[in-house]
Amino acid sequence: MSHLLGLARAARLIGVSRAALQQRIKDGNLHAFDGMITTEELLKAYPDLTLEDSGVFERTLKIKEEAFGRRVRERSLPPKEVLAERVFEQSRELGDVKLHLQRYHALVTGLQSEVRDLMERSGPSAREALRHLDGWVEGELRRVLGETEEPDSLALMDDMLRVMSAHVTLRPSQHDFLVEGADSILEAGLKAGLALNYGCSTGNCGLCKARVISGQVMKIRHFDYVFTEAERQQGYTLMCCHSPVDDVTLETLEAGSAQDIPTQQITARVKAVQALDADMRLLHLQTPRSSRLRFLAGQSLTLGLAGAGTAEFVIASCPCDDRNLQFHVERGQGGAFGKMVFDGLRVGDSVSLYGPWGDYLLDDESQRALLFIAFGRGFGPVKSMVEHALAREASERIDLAWAAAPGGHYMVNQCRYWADALDNFRYRSYELLAPDRPAMDRFAARIAEDYPDFANHAVYLAGPSDYLTVARESLAEAGLPPQRMHAIAC
Numbered sequence: 001m002s003h004l005l006g007l008a009r010a011a012r013l014i015g016v017s018r019a020a021l022q023q024r025i026k027d028g029n030l031h032a033f034d035g036m037i038t039t040e041e042l043l044k045a046y047p048d049l050t051l052e053d054s055g056v057f058e059r060t061l062k063i064k065e066e067a068f069g070r071r072v073r074e075r076s077l078p079p080k081e082v083l084a085e086r087v088f089e090q091s092r093e094l095g096d097v098k099l100h101l102q103r104y105h106a107l108v109t110g111l112q113s114e115v116r117d118l119m120e121r122s123g124p125s126a127r128e129a130l131r132h133l134d135g136w137v138e139g140e141l142r143r144v145l146g147e148t149e150e151p152d153s154l155a156l157m158d159d160m161l162r163v164m165s166a167h168v169t170l171r172p173s174q175h176d177f178l179v180e181g182a183d184s185i186l187e188a189g190l191k192a193g194l195a196l197n198y199g200c201s202t203g204n205c206g207l208c209k210a211r212v213i214s215g216q217v218m219k220i221r222h223f224d225y226v227f228t229e230a231e232r233q234q235g236y237t238l239m240c241c242h243s244p245v246d247d248v249t250l251e252t253l254e255a256g257s258a259q260d261i262p263t264q265q266i267t268a269r270v271k272a273v274q275a276l277d278a279d280m281r282l283l284h285l286q287t288p289r290s291s292r293l294r295f296l297a298g299q300s301l302t303l304g305l306a307g308a309g310t311a312e313f314v315i316a317s318c319p320c321d322d323r324n325l326q327f328h329v330e331r332g333q334g335g336a337f338g339k340m341v342f343d344g345l346r347v348g349d350s351v352s353l354y355g356p357w358g359d360y361l362l363d364d365e366s367q368r369a370l371l372f373i374a375f376g377r378g379f380g381p382v383k384s385m386v387e388h389a390l391a392r393e394a395s396e397r398i399d400l401a402w403a404a405a406p407g408g409h410y411m412v413n414q415c416r417y418w419a420d421a422l423d424n425f426r427y428r429s430y431e432l433l434a435p436d437r438p439a440m441d442r443f444a445a446r447i448a449e450d451y452p453d454f455a456n457h458a459v460y461l462a463g464p465s466d467y468l469t470v471a472r473e474s475l476a477e478a479g480l481p482p483q484r485m486h487a488i489a490c
């Protein structure tokens with residue numbers, strides 16, 4: 001008997017991205033019913049599937065983990081209380097199924113004895129028909145009870161997965177994700193690249209409140225926030241302090257645009273300053289545990305340092321790791337603050353954060369293939385958006401074109417790593433030409449040649465503003481519709 005699976009769970013089981021499954025559904029190669037897929041359909045669409053193939057998924061997961069920092073890397077089993085509740089829930093489900101089966105069996109054997117009674121009391125022609133019916137029921141019962149069907153391996157894996165993880169669906173967006181390990185609902189939602197509403201992450205502010213529509217959640221962390229009687233009665237929970245016991249549906253707010261993200265002021269500490277090359281530094285700041293930065297991929301922050309003033313930088317890390325913030329700072333960029341990054345900033349120093357700013361954001365609902373074009377240090381914001389796109393599984397295809405001065409592809413290993421590990425990711429490097437029209441026309445012609453279908457992509461450009469202005473004109477001339485171009489100056 002086939003088993004129904006949600007998209008996130010089906011993708012997890014067979015080791016492909018959700019975007020890949022969505023594409024198959026769109027192409028008519030996989031049938032979904034109300035957002036659900038049967039294990040039978042899944043095996044039909046992937047006939048060569050072996051369960052070991054889930055290694056592909058593990059590789060993708062590893063990339064996300066390495067990209068998203070230590071907090072995200074701390075994967076473990078769910079807390080034992082949550083595990084016990086999940087096993088209990090599954091046992092209860094199994095008990096219900098068993099009871100139903102016993103009742104059906106009693107119904108069929110009762111029917112059979114009714115038929116036999118009727119046979120005794122009927123005339124010859126009806127008796128013949130009833131004998132035939134009795135023989136059929138007897139034969140079917142023997143067949144059904146004696147037959148040992150091949151177990152549905154995907155369904156078995158899914159039962160196992162349901163103990164290790166739980167599926168969350170959000171309303172009204174219908175976004176969904178899995179909660180694994182010791183994560184709270186909030187942590188898992190952020191890792192899935194969703195812009196959930198939250199504040200402190202520690203159970204004090206109440207901003208991560210969500211209404212439980214179906215399913216059960218369990219407290220995994222202490223919280224001080226006090227629910228009103230009305231909130232309690234309506235089934236509100238705090239996403240930062242709870243984990244799902246079984247598959248749950250929650251009603252909650254998500255940011256739909258930059259306007260939904262509040263301006264925040266936080267004091268962070270310098271975690272590391274690392275030389276990426278002679279002229280580029282990676283500045284790693286860490287916020288306090290109870291004061292994380294809520295932002296969207298592609299946004300920037302104003303950083304301030306006592307004695308060195310302030311400067312604005314685009315964030316180069318994923319919003320799914322809201323404590324560990326990275327910036328790529330080029331020599332000569334950011335005035336006195338930038339100078340301090342190269343000469344004087346020490347681990348542990350306090351840096352004030354103010355923001356976030358900017359509304360050139362990744363449209364992760366568009367489902368178009370993504371083409372990121374970075375000019376020099378524009379790789380910083382592109383890295384944030386690529387990591388976010390990977391977390392969201394936003395696109396079936398991600399292309400990255402990075403134009404830099406000779407020796408200036410300062411994180412080329414990161415790009416190669418993505419390209420080696422992900423089937424849907426391609427990376428090409430280019431030489432950085434002058435930001436003038438003839439040079440950018442040549443560059444746009446190369447892009448049009450290397451990505452023949454680029455007019456159908458959503459294209460994100462990032463780099464110094466003198467490059468962006470000219471590149472937009474040249475790319476439009478080469479056939480890219482201007483409404484598909486988004487640009488982030490940095």
Ligand code: FES
Nearest residue numbers: 199200201206240
């Ligand atoms: S984010 Fe503040 S209570 Fe959950």
